[in-house]
Amino acid sequence: MRSAILLAACAALLAGCTTPPPEDDARRQAQGAFERSFTHGNKEMFARVVGQDDVQALCSRWRNRPPADVAERIRKSQAATLVYPADGKLMGDWRQGEKIAEDGFGLRFTDTNQPKRPNGGNCYACHQLAPHEVSYGTLGPSLYRFGRTRGSSEAIQRYVYGKVYNPEAFTACSGMPRFGLHQVLTPEQIRHVVALLLDPESPVNQ
Amino acid sequence: MRALIMAAGAAALAVCAAAPAQDKDVTQREIERYRELLAEGNPADLAEAKGEELWKTMRGPKQASLERCDLGLGPGVVKGAYARLPRWFADTGRVQDLESRLVTCMVTLQGFTEDEAKKNPFSAPGRPSPIEDIATYVAGASKGMTFDPPLRHPKELEAFRTGEELFYRRAGPHDFSCATCHGDEGKRIRLQDLPKLTDPKEAQKVFTSWPAYRVSQGSVRTMQHRLYDCYWQMRHPQLDYVSEASIDLQVFMAKYASGGTVEAPGLKR
Numbered sequence: 490m491r492s493a494i495l496l497a498a499c500a501a502l503l504a505g506c507t508t509p510p511p512e513d514d515a516r517r518q519a520q521g522a523f524e525r526s527f528t529h530g531n532k533e534m535f536a537r538v539v540g541q542d543d544v545q546a547l548c549s550r551w552r553n554r555p556p557a558d559v560a561e562r563i564r565k566s567q568a569a570t571l572v573y574p575a576d577g578k579l580m581g582d583w584r585q586g587e588k589i590a591e592d593g594f595g596l597r598f599t600d601t602n603q604p605k606r607p608n609g610g611n612c613y614a615c616h617q618l619a620p621h622e623v624s625y626g627t628l629g630p631s632l633y634r635f636g637r638t639r640g641s642s643e644a645i646q647r648y649v650y651g652k653v654y655n656p657e658a659f660t661a662c663s664g665m666p667r668f669g670l671h672q673v674l675t676p677e678q679i680r681h682v683v684a685l686l687l688d689p690e691s692p693v694n695q
Numbered sequence: 696m697r698a699l700i701m702a703a704g705a706a707a708l709a710v711c712a713a714a715p716a717q718d719k720d721v722t723q724r725e726i727e728r729y730r731e732l733l734a735e736g737n738p739a740d741l742a743e744a745k746g747e748e749l750w751k752t753m754r755g756p757k758q759a760s761l762e763r764c765d766l767g768l769g770p771g772v773v774k775g776a777y778a779r780l781p782r783w784f785a786d787t788g789r790v791q792d793l794e795s796r797l798v799t800c801m802v803t804l805q806g807f808t809e810d811e812a813k814k815n816p817f818s819a820p821g822r823p824s825p826i827e828d829i830a831t832y833v834a835g836a837s838k839g840m841t842f843d844p845p846l847r848h849p850k851e852l853e854a855f856r857t858g859e860e861l862f863y864r865r866a867g868p869h870d871f872s873c874a875t876c877h878g879d880e881g882k883r884i885r886l887q888d889l890p891k892l893t894d895p896k897e898a899q900k901v902f903t904s905w906p907a908y909r910v911s912q913g914s915v916r917t918m919q920h921r922l923y924d925c926y927w928q929m930r931h932p933q934l935d936y937v938s939e940a941s942i943d944l945q946v947f948m949a950k951y952a953s954g955g956t957v958e959a960p961g962l963k964r
Contacts, residue, residue: 519857526934541865548870549872597928598933615884664875666868
């Protein structure tokens with residue numbers, strides 16, 4: 490009798506585990522609402538937002554605060570996406586990096602009428618960099634004098650290049666875009682951003 | 696009026712530019728001063744007056760005014776209606792925000808097709824938007840009242856949950872969601888403060904002050920435009936006017952903004 494009750498309790502618990510939690514239902518509803526709410530715009534852009542990759546889905550689900558095991562899974566899978574330039578050159582021209590950091594152009598639905606103009610990185614939207622630019626955001630940490638204490642060794646160059654290429658490889662559910670992986674910036678542009686941060690001559694390090 | 700505001704803004708920004716970058720307090724103080732200068736007059740008052748006129752004007756195939764429009768408090772009741780939106784409406788069977796309800800009234804009372812009613816939601820230089828002006832008038836008629844949308848009906852609760860999921864939904868080439876900018880407190884994009892929209896204190900301040908005159912755009916903008924503009928910045932395609940997602944997101948935000956005071960029409964950067 491007692492074991493029967495126990496068994497029943499176990500079965501109930503297991504059943505409880507397999508029933509999808511109510512938030513799954515909300516997520517399905519949200520996906521439907523999303524699909525019905527972007528019907529008049531650019532079809533290619535729609536194709537790019539209607540689905541989510543693993544990182545986007547997990548970070549949405551965990552409200553950008555994933556438990557340790559999920560965070561580890563994200564970092565690992567994203568570290569495997571890191572690609573460094575074949576010629577090993579990771580530092581470009583900080584002057585061009587500065588222009589990229591100021592420029593918010595690219596991938597908005599009004600930007601399609603200038604197909605040849607390169608995308609910007611808009612680093613200043615979220616980070617403090619060179620001191621002469623006072624219009625900087627605070628969503629990301631200040632990077633003023635980033636290279637001063639860290640130098641510009643190959644190891645730090647690789648770190649910065651990788652961080653811009655895919656920040657999820659370092660911090661799961663970071664708010665920063667995966668500029669390299671999603672081809673927002675070209676490898677050449679990322680090099681210039683690396684120089685902006687690490688070149689001793691860059692205004693960031695004055 | 697606009698020239699005065701622009702001049703004041705330019706003067707304040709010039710001071711900002713001269714401030715040393717390290718001195719965040721100086722920058723912050725100047726931003727606040729800029730805001731105070733702006734608060735002395737609001738060009739949205741003009742849109743509000745035009746909206747009231749349009750509300751009473753016979754328009755559309757049926758040559759009817761909107762004076763019998765039911766915004767939730769009964770046909771023709773404008774005062775206080777905005778303070779109780781979004782809400783579920785029995786006649787449409789949907790949760791609606793102010794602008795989607797205005798579309799409904801333009802269709803049912805004035806005889807416009809739905810496409811006609813939604814055709815020109817945001818004004819541009821030389822191209823006024825009647826629905827934008829009307830929304831400004833209706834919202835302004837709740838000014839000073841407590842924002843208190845019902846959020847009790849099962850469909851309203853469902854819209855809240857859907858809106859919550861949408862708020863955190865990351866997608867696109869930049870991985871952005873609403874929460875990227877509005878999930879934490881004390882953040883800024885460039886010089887613009889970003890409200891944490893799940894914090895009642897901040898949500899109450901910003902949510903209930905739309906429609907607003909936006910100095911950076913030189914025009915009145917509605918909540919629908921605010922959301923459309925956010926998705927533009929998020930590298931999403933164009934958000935459909937009065938779409939489901941736009942309304943669900945408003946229900947989500949409205950819950951946190953509840954208890955605030957309606958300050959529409961507002962004045963924003």
